[in-house]
Amino acid sequence: MNRLRLIIFREWYTRVRRRAFILGTLLVPILMAILVGFGVWMERAQMEENKVLVADLSGLISYWDEAREAWVPACPDCFPERSHLEYRFAEEALSDDDFLASDYTLMVLFDDGILQHQTAKYFYDKSPALSTESAVENDLSSAIERFKVKEELALNYEAYKRLKTNVRLVGEDVVTKDGNATGRTLIGFIFSFFMFIQIMVYGMHVMRGVIEEKANRIVEVVISVVKPIELMAGKIIGIGLVGVTQVLALTLLGYIVFQVGGISLEASGLLTAASNEGLELDFETWIASNDSLGFLLDVNWPLMIFASLIYFVAGFFMYASLFAAIGSAVDQESDAQYLMIPAMLPLLASYIVAAMALENPEGQVAVIGSYIPLTAPILMLIRLPLGVEWWELTGSIIGVVVTAYVLVRLSARIFRTGILMHGKKVTFRELGRWLRHD
Amino acid sequence: MRDLPALNIADIEKSFGAQCALDGVGFQVPQRGVFGLLGPNGAGKTTLLRMLNGITAPDRGSISFFGEPISREHLKSIGYLPEERGLYKSMRVGEQAMYFAQLRGMNKTDARSKLRHWFERLEVDGWWNKEVSEVSKGMAQKIQFILSVLHEPRLLILDEPLSGFDPINAQRVRDVIADLKAQGNTTILLSTHDMGSVEEMCDEVALLNHGKLVLHGAVPELREAARDGRVEVTFRDTVMEFTVALGASAELIRIEEEATVTGERRALLRLRDGTDQAEWLHWISGQVKLTSCALWQPGMREIFIQAVEHQGTDES
Numbered sequence: 001m002n003r004l005r006l007i008i009f010r011e012w013y014t015r016v017r018r019r020a021f022i023l024g025t026l027l028v029p030i031l032m033a034i035l036v037g038f039g040v041w042m043e044r045a046q047m048e049e050n051k052v053l054v055a056d057l058s059g060l061i062s063y064w065d066e067a068r069e070a071w072v073p074a075c076p077d078c079f080p081e082r083s084h085l086e087y088r089f090a091e092e093a094l095s096d097d098d099f100l101a102s103d104y105t106l107m108v109l110f111d112d113g114i115l116q117h118q119t120a121k122y123f124y125d126k127s128p129a130l131s132t133e134s135a136v137e138n139d140l141s142s143a144i145e146r147f148k149v150k151e152e153l154a155l156n157y158e159a160y161k162r163l164k165t166n167v168r169l170v171g172e173d174v175v176t177k178d179g180n181a182t183g184r185t186l187i188g189f190i191f192s193f194f195m196f197i198q199i200m201v202y203g204m205h206v207m208r209g210v211i212e213e214k215a216n217r218i219v220e221v222v223i224s225v226v227k228p229i230e231l232m233a234g235k236i237i238g239i240g241l242v243g244v245t246q247v248l249a250l251t252l253l254g255y256i257v258f259q260v261g262g263i264s265l266e267a268s269g270l271l272t273a274a275s276n277e278g279l280e281l282d283f284e285t286w287i288a289s290n291d292s293l294g295f296l297l298d299v300n301w302p303l304m305i306f307a308s309l310i311y312f313v314a315g316f317f318m319y320a321s322l323f324a325a326i327g328s329a330v331d332q333e334s335d336a337q338y339l340m341i342p343a344m345l346p347l348l349a350s351y352i353v354a355a356m357a358l359e360n361p362e363g364q365v366a367v368i369g370s371y372i373p374l375t376a377p378i379l380m381l382i383r384l385p386l387g388v389e390w391w392e393l394t395g396s397i398i399g400v401v402v403t404a405y406v407l408v409r410l411s412a413r414i415f416r417t418g419i420l421m422h423g424k425k426v427t428f429r430e431l432g433r434w435l436r437h438d
Numbered sequence: 439m440r441d442l443p444a445l446n447i448a449d450i451e452k453s454f455g456a457q458c459a460l461d462g463v464g465f466q467v468p469q470r471g472v473f474g475l476l477g478p479n480g481a482g483k484t485t486l487l488r489m490l491n492g493i494t495a496p497d498r499g500s501i502s503f504f505g506e507p508i509s510r511e512h513l514k515s516i517g518y519l520p521e522e523r524g525l526y527k528s529m530r531v532g533e534q535a536m537y538f539a540q541l542r543g544m545n546k547t548d549a550r551s552k553l554r555h556w557f558e559r560l561e562v563d564g565w566w567n568k569e570v571s572e573v574s575k576g577m578a579q580k581i582q583f584i585l586s587v588l589h590e591p592r593l594l595i596l597d598e599p600l601s602g603f604d605p606i607n608a609q610r611v612r613d614v615i616a617d618l619k620a621q622g623n624t625t626i627l628l629s630t631h632d633m634g635s636v637e638e639m640c641d642e643v644a645l646l647n648h649g650k651l652v653l654h655g656a657v658p659e660l661r662e663a664a665r666d667g668r669v670e671v672t673f674r675d676t677v678m679e680f681t682v683a684l685g686a687s688a689e690l691i692r693i694e695e696e697a698t699v700t701g702e703r704r705a706l707l708r709l710r711d712g713t714d715q716a717e718w719l720h721w722i723s724g725q726v727k728l729t730s731c732a733l734w735q736p737g738m739r740e741i742f743i744q745a746v747e748h749q750g751t752d753e754s
Contacts, residue, residue: 006540014528216524221585224491224518225541420493433455
């Protein structure tokens, strides 16, 4: 046991102290934060600069205000005051030179035929951001809509707004009484995707570790002290723990970035700016008030985390033992390619099914896949947030654990023979012989 | 009472598929001293050494370690330096040495103090904190050697321990082996193709070929037994003069073309059957300028080649 602990520690420690691991782990959340921050900053920077001149040749959405001695919108509500977008109106367009000499960033031409062709041409010095273009489009559409309602239909706009109805579908599971299946499926997919990446990346680490140990010719010394199965188990557990360490580090860093980012966003006033009503919001209230994030409260997080841990441990043992056996059978990584195919197939298939299950998580393929031990670690996780029967979950976990145990035993048979073989191209038939050899 | 043998290898058989690696091999390795395990490539030596280390098991036969059936429990008392050896490149020298010492069951304090001693003795003490990737091949060999002797094993298995060393470091390692032998606490099983080392260090040898034991015994006795009437002479004549003088009196097996600085040449002869050695010596001394004459004693190299070729002839 003590020797197994030593091997586990060596495998774990020599990897987590590598510069590449530390940088990779630290940089991911920091880079994400930087990217998000940069995006917000860019958005803000671009929004602040926009001053739009609406050349209303049609006269449909603006009129001359004697008191203010300026062209003003017929519907001021349609052009709300925003820090990033300012409108001015005119009855004529500026010449190109005048436009370039002015402080306008955009000039929209509203000609007489606007009601017919519903197209307004705009001119710019620097191409506007998509969000700016979209905001101007919305504002002008709403102004035209207001004009049509009032002038063509002779309706009161407030009455019109009351008549206008958008039906929103809200689902509810008749058994669990939970709603918003799409959001919860997305959570399941994120867990599945992460499971796929972790098993794949760290499974490959196990294979490379075995090949390296074999190529270094150190393995003979090691297995003269420990049993091959101890070496294999130590390697799998040690490298698996590297994956767990990375997840924990990312979670912690993610939490810190989330908190620090929230405080920064609050302090910057961006959240207030992002609020439609111009309310002063703190970060948590902003998240809570966001319709698209509300489903987070419906997910059974303790069950998700517990099941993910079990599926990761068993699933990782299952695949990593296969990768270890493959690594032991070859002298270099390039020789492992064709042996990898059968081991990778169920993993890749389960990822593809998981991606398809985003559309229909309760589909037959996803359900059957969540019962098959080799695909269950990924496919059960996508179903889990939507609620599965206890017997499905228990049966699937037992299946995965038993399969992992069997595969570890079988892989150990290949490992103990392969690890001492050099210079021999191994075939599937040869692997079969090693399996039978006691 | 005679000591129990360090190893009693009895009637070992091992096959890999259709290939027979060891076929009824049996011999004893006495306690203390240096025992040579010899044989050409593919003779089955590595398979046997792996059995002693618990890496593989025999299909038939048994191995006793100081009187007890060998088991994984005995691995703590065995040191092993395999021919195919390496170190983890991603670790520092010191931490790697500590790792292997602890794998061998040593505690940290003991391991550290013994490592310091061995690092000083083999002059690698300045390398403790270096990455293995920075270490030269010879330095790595010394570290590997240290890892095999560190835990003071009762049986030390060395497979080609001198390969890769320069003459100075090879001598250092020879000295360590000689010291371990002199201390008498360690039995050394030496597998090598370097017959000079065998003659210098080994007390007994076993020679394997095609998975069979073809020769076993004490080195002096084997050499003595291998005498076959050949005579080695040195002379101060030219090769032509010596050959003409020898005539048909003896079969010329080997002659050195180049003379030494003293003008001597060496030749190996086999006298015709029935020739009286004393009379022949008296006669030849009158024909050439003979400076020495002695019955030839074969070295381990000749014994090795003869035994392997002899078995090959028998089998064909």
